[in-house]
Amino acid sequence: MTEPRGVDPVTPVLTKRWLSPKSWRLSTYEQLEGYTALRKALAGTPEQLVQLVKDSGLRGRGGAGFPAGVKWSFMPPNEDKPHYLVINADEGEPGTCKDIPLMMADPHSLIEGCIIASYAMRSHHCFIYVRGEALHCIRRLNSAVREAYAAGYLGANILDSGFDLDITVHAGAGAYICGEETALLDSLEGRRGQPRLKPPFPAAAGLYAAPTTVNNVETIASVPFIVNGGSDWFRTMGSEKSPGPKIFSISGHVEKPGQYEAPLGTTLRELLELAGGMKDGIPLKFWTPGGSSTPLFTAEHLDVPLDFEGAAAAGSMLGTTAVQVFNETVSVPWAVMKWTQFYEHESCGKCTPCREGTYWLAQILERMVEGKGTETDIETLLDICDNVLGRSFCALGDGAVSPITSGIQYFRDEFLALCDENAKPAMELAGAH
Incomplete structure (x- = not known):
């Protein structure tokens, strides 16, 4: 087993603003390095940003783990059709609860990531598709988008760069299937949420048959940190093939269930320490590394490194790192x-x-x-x-x-x-x- 390299498991990156007073407000975000990455990004070219994200090794945090920079590079360079960035915030996997807390506590990190990613892919309209039951989250996100427009971070000629971008927050209707990217696109267009046959892939013909990239909330929220810190800094966390920090949703029979940020490659043994151990001391029986759609693990898998390669090598998938923990009382x-x-x-x-x-x-x-x-x-x-x-x-x-x-x-x-x-x-x- 390779030890997770770099920072201590509890050094926060993605969650560092979550406990600040009124962390969801623009004023708090700007005090804590907010929108500094955007200024830096707009000073470069879209190609440089795509290369930076490629170099960082950032992989999709929605479950599949596809390299984000490679996905961005699929967008055609010409603009004879509009380009769209769509954020998949339809969090519905049983046990997964990382994106909604992120949007609740730090919505501007997602918005700043959206602006940078849209600039990198020459998109002028971004859609954030949020699970319909998450009402409080939708309101907070809408409020943050209004703040960003008022401050000049969204709209026409952002920060005098000549780049225009509009963001639309769309509430889904609570269908788990709309977490699948093509079903999400059908739903956005006003159709029934059902998967499309691929090809064509969204990068060629996605939303309104135009080139589209669909990314997870946590993936895009990581982008401003990469722009500010650089790809080498991002690679100091996690493992070689799965770099960076990750939010683990730990639920079930633990003393302190909740969101725990740790480098990719962290083991369940280490996560259980963070979560205060097994509830009432009853031993672990089985657990899911990435929600209920990933094959189960048992107590024998306590030391499996939870990155994309480690989970797969042990016979499961990292998924959305929804760690559901069950003790010996459960059938x-x-x-x-x-x-x-x-x-x-x-x-x-x-x-x-x-x-x-x-x-x-x-x-x-x-x-x-x-x-x-x-x-x-x-x-x-x-x-x-x-x-x-x-x-x-x-x-x-x-x-x-x-x-x-x-x-x-x-x-x-x-x-x-x-x-x-x-x-x-x-x-x-x-x-x-």
Whole structure:
């Protein structure tokens, strides 16, 4: 295992303003280096900014980990069509709660990042697509956008640079599927939120069939720090292939759940120390490294480095670093059933494998959890998962099967116990629910 290099795990970068009085106000932001990176960025060329982000190694913080600078470079250099930057703030992954606190506590870091990224990609209109239930967050973001317009950071001829940019904050309608970038674009255009067939990719034909880049909130909020600190400074944190700091959302059976910023490559053992350890001292049983759509980990994975390569090498994904921690009182089949019910409910219905598969997976798991499982149920579950994985229109289907296949891989005995003739319901077996 490689040790995380650079700063101490608790040295804040992205979260450094969060505890300042009225941290969401422009006045507070400007006192704490706010909009200094924008002035620096506007003094350079778009090409220099794209190269800087490439050199920094910044990878998408929305789950896939695609290099941000490479994604930006896909935007065509000519402007015969409008270019759009779209921010994916439709945070809906179970266990993920990093982007909404960031927009609540420090919305101007996102706005400044949007302006710099838009300048780098020659975009003059940026859309921030926020999850519809996050009302307080939407109001705060709208207020911050108004402040930025009033101060001359948005609108025409920003800081006398000749660059124009408008930002539109758009409230979604609370559909998990709209976190998928092409479903988000359809929703922005006023259609039903359903994934598009790719290609064409958004960089060629995205919003309104024009070149579009879709980035996560945390990715874009990292950009002003990179512009001010430089790519070498950014690389002092995290691991070689996954540099920089990351906000980990820690929930579940820990003493102090919440947001913890640490370098990529930090382990769950280190995160549990930050979060005060396991609640009431009850031992760890299983956990998710990146929300419920990533395969489960167990207590054996305490020292897996939580970066994009480390999580993948151990058989899961880093995802959105939504670390859900479960102790020994929880039934694995019960937890898996709950997640599967979520995916069944949130499937958009566009493709058959996901629409039908999640329905049947939920049906079987519900019956098993009631203690009415049969010996063939486990193989049936795995067979359905095999027919959903990689055959769905988007990654929702893949995410839906992850907890089931990994749950059976590590805790097959618990599923088998529900197939016994004398089986008790899963809640009784676990003794907690």
